[in-house]
Amino acid sequence: MEKIVLASSSPRRKDILQKYNITFDIITSDIIENIDNNDLPSISVMSLAFQKAIDVCKKIDSESIVIAADTIVYFKGEVLGKPKNKDEAREILRKLSEQTHSVYTGIAIIKANTNKKIVDYCETKVKFRRLEDEDIEKYISGSEYVDKAGSYAIQGKGALFVESIEGSYSNVVGLPIVKLDTLLKKYFKITLM
Numbered sequence: 221m222e223k224i225v226l227a228s229s230s231p232r233r234k235d236i237l238q239k240y241n242i243t244f245d246i247i248t249s250d251i252i253e254n255i256d257n258n259d260l261p262s263i264s265v266m267s268l269a270f271q272k273a274i275d276v277c278k279k280i281d282s283e284s285i286v287i288a289a290d291t292i293v294y295f296k297g298e299v300l301g302k303p304k305n306k307d308e309a310r311e312i313l314r315k316l317s318e319q320t321h322s323v324y325t326g327i328a329i330i331k332a333n334t335n336k337k338i339v340d341y342c343e344t345k346v347k348f349r350r351l352e353d354e355d356i357e358k359y360i361s362g363s364e365y366v367d368k369a370g371s372y373a374i375q376g377k378g379a380l381f382v383e384s385i386e387g388s389y390s391n392v393v394g395l396p397i398v399k400l401d402t403l404l405k406k407y408f409k410i411t412l413m
């Protein structure tokens with residue numbers, strides 16, 4: 221059986237994948253994530269996931285299967301990535317209050333040293349409740365917002381902001397597991413069960 225490589229430094233992606241019947245190594249990519257706001261969000265996340273997977277493939281000399289992902293929050297035509305600082309996190313959370321945004325994750329699966337390259341994406345709609353300024357201040361006084369697209373973590377205290385979701389939960393955390401399982405089964409005859 222081929223080796224599986226998760227091309228991600230995200231502890232969330234590792235945690236999700238570890239729950240399933242798959243053994244994998246982690247090799248991280250060194251790409252610089254640039255997003256062009258003129259692209260569709262689906263195209264942006266697929267392109268970034270693809271770049272991460274390709275970059276890791278270059279570091280591998282076997283026919284390993286490399287899995288990469290990229291997650292963004294998209295609201296009113298704007299990509300809300302990871303906040304640069306507390307002020308940006310505050311601004312993003314104020315925008316998301318009482319609104320519905322989309323979380324997009326792109327997935328790329330590439331068999332290294334072959335021509336097999338698969339990309340796809342998943343969208344989840346997330347509806348936030350009304351966030352009072354004091355809720356936001358309390359939240360950003362901790363460190364949970366750091367390194368999270370959209371400045372919140374649904375798997376943490378950020379769950380308190382979420383009124384409802386439509387679509388995959390694991391997609392919001394950074395790795396849409398049903399989509400991944402479907403692609404692995406269809407194109408690589410691998411099952412996560």
Ligand SMILES: Cc1cn([C@H]2C[C@H](O)[C@@H](COP(=O)(O)OP(=O)(O)OP(=O)(O)O)O2)c(=O)[nH]c1=O
Nearest residue numbers: 228229230290291368369372373374392393394
């Ligand atoms: C919206 C949301 C995002 N996130 C995280 C998932 C991603 O790790 C992160 C978005 O950053 P990404 O650039 O997708 O990933 P990363 O930099 O953490 O890891 P790598 O590129 O090495 O794979 O935001 C949550 O953990 N919870 C949430 O509710």
